[in-house]
Amino acid sequence: MTIMQKAVWLIAILGNFSTAYFYVYSPSILSIILLISTLAFTIVGFYDLFYSRHTLNRLYPVVAYLRYFLESYRVEIQQYFIANNTEEMPFNREQRSLVYQRAKNERDTIAFGTQRDLMENNYLSLWHSLSPIHLTHQTQRVLIGEQNCQQPYSASYLNISAMSFGALSPNAIEALNLGAKKAGCFHNTGEGAASPYHLKHGGDLVWQIGTGLFGCRDDNGRFNPVSFKKTAELPQVKMIEIKLSQGAKPGHGGVLPKAKITDEIARIRQVSKDRDCISPAINPECTTPKELLVFVQQLRELSGGKPVGFKLCIGNPAEFLSICKAMVETGITPDFITVDGAEGGTGAAPLEFSNRLGLMCLEGIHIVNNALIGVGLRHKVKIIAAGKTASSFDILTKIAAGADVVNAARTMMMALGCIQSRHCNTNLCPTGIATQDQARSKALDIQVKSERVKNFHHNTLASFFELIGSMGLDTAAKLTPQMIKKRTPCGGQVSMESITKPLASNALINNLNIPEPWQQWWETSSADQFYVNDLFILKLANAD
Secondary structure, three states: OOHHHHHHHHHHHHHHHHHHHHHHHOOOHHHHHHHHHHHHHHHHHHHHHHOOOOHHHHHOOOOHHHHHHHHHOHHHHHHHHHOOOOOOOOOOHHHHHHHHHHHOOOOOOOOOOOOOOOOOOOOEEEOOOOOOOOOOOOOOOEEEOOOOOOOOEEEOOEEEOOOOEOOEOHHHHHHHHHHHHHHOOOEEOOOOOOOHHHHOOOOOEEEEEOOOOOOOEOOOOOEOHHHHHHHHOOOOEEEEEEEOOOOOOOOOOOEEOHHHOOHHHHHHHOOOOOOOEEOOOOOOOOOOHHHHHHHHHHHHHHOOOOOEEEEEEOOOHHHHHHHHHHHHHHOOOOOEEEEEOOOOOOOOOOHHHHHHOOOOHHHHHHHHHHHHHHOOOHHHOEEEEOOOOOOHHHHHHHHHHOOOEEEEOHHHHHHHOOOOOOOOOOOOOOOOOOOOOHHHHOOOOHHHHHHHHHHHHHHHHHHHHHHHHHOOOOOHHHOOHHHEEEEOOOOOEEEHHHHOOOOOOOHHHHOOOOOOOHHHHHHHOEOOEOOOOHHHHHHHHHOO
16 A cells, blocks of 8 residues: 555544544534545545546545646646746737737737847847828728629728637627627638528628538538528628638648537538537548639639638648649639638647648748749739737738738637637637537627627727838838848848748749749649649658
């Protein structure tokens, strides 16, 4: 027996004898409570010693439960008592506080200077102008689909990114959509279909068609043009987005745990509620670059000429260049491309996929922007950036890198009241946002939270345009990568664009002055397939 086991037996024996003695000779409520407590202690200790499956319980009976109790509150203890303002992930206290303050229309200034290390390697900053300009954001928007569409859409610079009904509660979806209507931005439905909660308040929607084709699938899980057309023609649906992959789990497909699948969700998605809802890793209608573009054209026609694009997290750049080659060969271009980053978030993702796959958002934007310039199609396609947007500086850097507008997901959840408890995949969200537990979700006040979404959007954009004006610019369209400065290991500053050489217009088409590795990516890409070919693998094997 270990010392702890002997101690448990000793406490149990002495405790039971002493409390029994007091109960017999001095009966009282206290003695009864003590007797029940020691009996419970004895039973638990006996079970731990002889029947528990856990080694810790066998070696440290009863006491081991203290460890499990403290471990269950580890995240909260670290968040509230240990982590400083700038070290917590994925969003630190400084970022979360900024979102909460702007959502509540509270003071968002700081005192006594920055807490950031301005000499940190890769630290990003801006050069300001001695002739700043005052801007207002109400009239500045971005038109998407003006090249190919009968119904182009005028988008805000900041919008609500893809979060589906199922991942989020009905009240959360309603609050986001009502907030989008008040703010004048669009609300992406996520891959779980356009639910009644997305449609209830009339906010502008981007209907995302995920790899599971939820909301427009037949009994065999393939595309159903009739059901698609019925939803796509709704006046509230402004654009259509085909999801190829997402930043948190590229190459994996969507996951909705069965704990969160209600009868209503199963009916809307046309899936079973007896197992996890797993979307395939690849869209069955888009298995090649040319198939993707044909699908884009089909959806544009079925929707009555609304903008259609696709969303992806960039991995191998040669595969995105395959899509660009297909655009050139078919003459079909999407109206927009949403670039998600590996730093993006989701309710449920495998650790290795979330940590190790995909390019970060700024890297992805650089690839997409330059590839479209290189094939002479940048003027036809708008770029929407996603992936961890908390502040106006985050919006500015993405647009400077080549995006036209920006989406935010998790910070919109924070505007609703999310506290980053990271229980999104358990159906136990403490704030009623990422759960289907009715008791929790009904506590979320739709009217109040929609105001906070509107406030966060308005205040963040106001700061964004103030930043642009401080640089001496009168529009976000004039932002360039050269304006974003990155700290080098030696302490100097270089522009983002100087790190990787940009492509000239039509450089890939004309095969003129193509820098490495663009030359290699272009040579190994194909309009007829996504996957990496043997030539690319051979070059990698022979690389230094």
